[in-house]
Amino acid sequence: MIRKIKETLPTLWSMCRSLYYTPLQDQHNTNKSPDTLVLVIVNVASYSRSHHRCRLQKALGIYFKSCGLSAKAFDTLNALGISMSQKWVYDGIYSLAQTSRISLLEDIAVLPFGGSYDNLNLYHSVYEQRLTNQSEFSSGTGATIYIIKDPAAIVPNKADYLHKLAEGRQNLISFKDIVRLDDAAGPCIHAQALHHILRFLVETPAFNFESYLHKDSAIFDRPPPVLQLPTGPEHATCQYMLDTIPIDEGSYDGNERCMDEWMKQLNLDSYMERMKTSLERIIPWLGDQLTTSRIRGLKKFHSHDLNGYERLDHVLEHFGWFHAQIAEEHSIHNQYYGATDSLGLKHAFDLLKRKGLHSPTVKGPFHQGLQDGLYIVAAGHFRDLWRLVGGAESLADLRDRTPEELYALAVRILDDYASTNALVRLRTRDIRNQDEVQIQAVQFNRDILYYIELDDAMNTGDVGRMEDLLPRLLFRFTGGGSSNYTTELLELIQAIHREWTPEVK
Structure with missing residues (x-):
């Protein structure tokens, strides 16, 4: 928009820029630019001449609505010409929602789809409370539908899936199978x-890798993916949000009402659509562990109902990987947090002046803060190991090593300071020669590498690597006392290797 105004109104732009920015500011300010201010001024002036010239005001109005701006603030900004009115914003969002709903119904008629939903909390405040006009804190549920437009995706055959599911339930996966x-x-x-x-x-x-003499060596290349999802515009997944509903999905009854409401919004609640869903459709529903367990419980309660729709045979429940990652973070936090006078995470976070990480939570920016902290601590551990194992005063001294020598050092770091074998060697020493601090550090190095591997696999879309980590995640949650996610991982491993057809996978 700035470039377009500069090209269309060069004289006005130059005049406004000279008015709002002195030559001295232009000389000394390297980060601050008046372009945004000039853009707003020009748009406000244009908007005052005609309310049809409101592209910026429309964008800002929708943005302010997403930030929860109050009605009085909307009226103030609209009077100043910065934003559209609150009524226009609500009407505009409703119009966008209706257009999106039409596209959604067209897509689900011909393409495979799935969904996810989770609870949300809304606080409604009023300025003048009366008996019939009170502030309230309400719970609801929001859902998103994912349309799979990948041309390589194959719609699963419902009959084959149910047959495979019945066979798998008679052939449970064993501990030996998981170890294999x-x-x-x-x-x-x-x-x-x-x-x-x-x-x-x-x-x-x-280390300054960009100027490293052997930076093009294949040793530094990422290992080949196991099963990476394809990328590109033709493989992009399309997302649609359903209407938020005032139903708390924390209970079995709430989840059942939510499922009925989602089918109603998708126009799949008619008799013919229910029959088609029962006979042909498989709809994956994702959520946190509570949502997944509630859906699984509903299927158990309805297992003796008369038809597949009421038995929820079309529902394929699965926990969201983001929730599993948060659960792993909490497990690592509980295991390695320690105290201020120890060498645990608390000691490191205090040195880094990272606040708000003392108690695991799923609210606010805790996930991002803890993830950043774990990466910083991991980088400190392994960079110190590079210096120690490489026999260097600083990491810059390692620039003289060849890629093969660096790879050999990496193998030594992994085998001696970040592996289960290293832990076994340390713990089998004589009790008088055991160093608990070293044992704790080696164990953390091993576990944080698993966490980094899961995060990297999720970010790059390599579902094969994510599947490879399932047994080790299962061992962590089992040993850490996380019974809920232990159950979820067992269910997923059983489904992948015993119950799902290749198309469902």
Whole structure:
């Protein structure tokens, strides 16, 4: 928009810029620019001449609404010509929602789709409270539908899926099977761990990888993916939000009412659509652990109903990976937080002056703060190991090493300071020679590499690597006493290897 106004009104732009920015400011200010201010002034002047010239005001109005701006603030900004009125914003959002709903119904008629939903809390405040006009705190549920437009996606056959599901329930996966899966995934996880350790070195400013003589070596390349999702415009997943409903999904009854409401909003609640859903459709529903367990419980309660729709045979429940990642963060936090006078995470967070990380929570920016803190602590651990194992005073001294030598050092770091074998060697020493601080550090290094690997696999869309980590995530949640996610991971491993057809996977 700035470029367009500059090209269309060069004289006005130059005059306004000279008015709002002195030559001295232009000389000394390197970060501050008057372009945004000039853009607002020109748009406000244009808007005052005609209310049809309101592109910026429309965008700002919708943005302010998403930020929860009050009605009085909307009226003030509208009077100043900065934003559209509150009524226009509400009407505009409603119009966008109706247009989006039409596109959604067209897509679900021909393309496979799934959804996710979760609870939300809304606080409604009033300025003048009366008996019939009170502030209130209400709970509701919001849902999102995901349309799979990937041309390579195959719509699963419902009959084959139900047949495979029935067979799988008679063939439960065993502990030995899970251990074999972990052994099979071991080489890939090992290769990825070496890559992450190398990244800790090459991303260090002191190493200055861009000027490193052997920076084009294949040793620094990312290992090949296991099963990476395709990317590109033709593979992009389309998302639609459904109407928020005033139903708390924390209970079984609430989840059942939510499921009925979603089907109603998708126009799948008629008799013919219910029959088609019962016979042909498989609809994945994602959520947190509570949502998934509630859906699984509903299917159990309705298991003796008369038809597939009422038995919820079309529903494929699955926890969201983001929720699983948060659960892993909380597990790591509980295990390694420690105290101020110890060498745990609390000691590191205090040195880094990271606040608000003392108690795990799912609210606010805790996830982002803890994730950033874990990455910083992990970088400190492994960069110190590079200096120690490499026998260097600083990481810059390692620039003289060849890629092969650096790779050998990475292997040594992993085998001696960040692996289960290293832990076993340390713990089998004579009790008088055991160093608990070193044991704790090696165990943290190993566990944080698993966390980094999961985060990287999720960010790059490599679902094969995510599947490889399932046994180790299961072991963590089992040992950490997280019974809920232990159940979820067991259900997922059972489904992948016993109950789902290739198309469902």
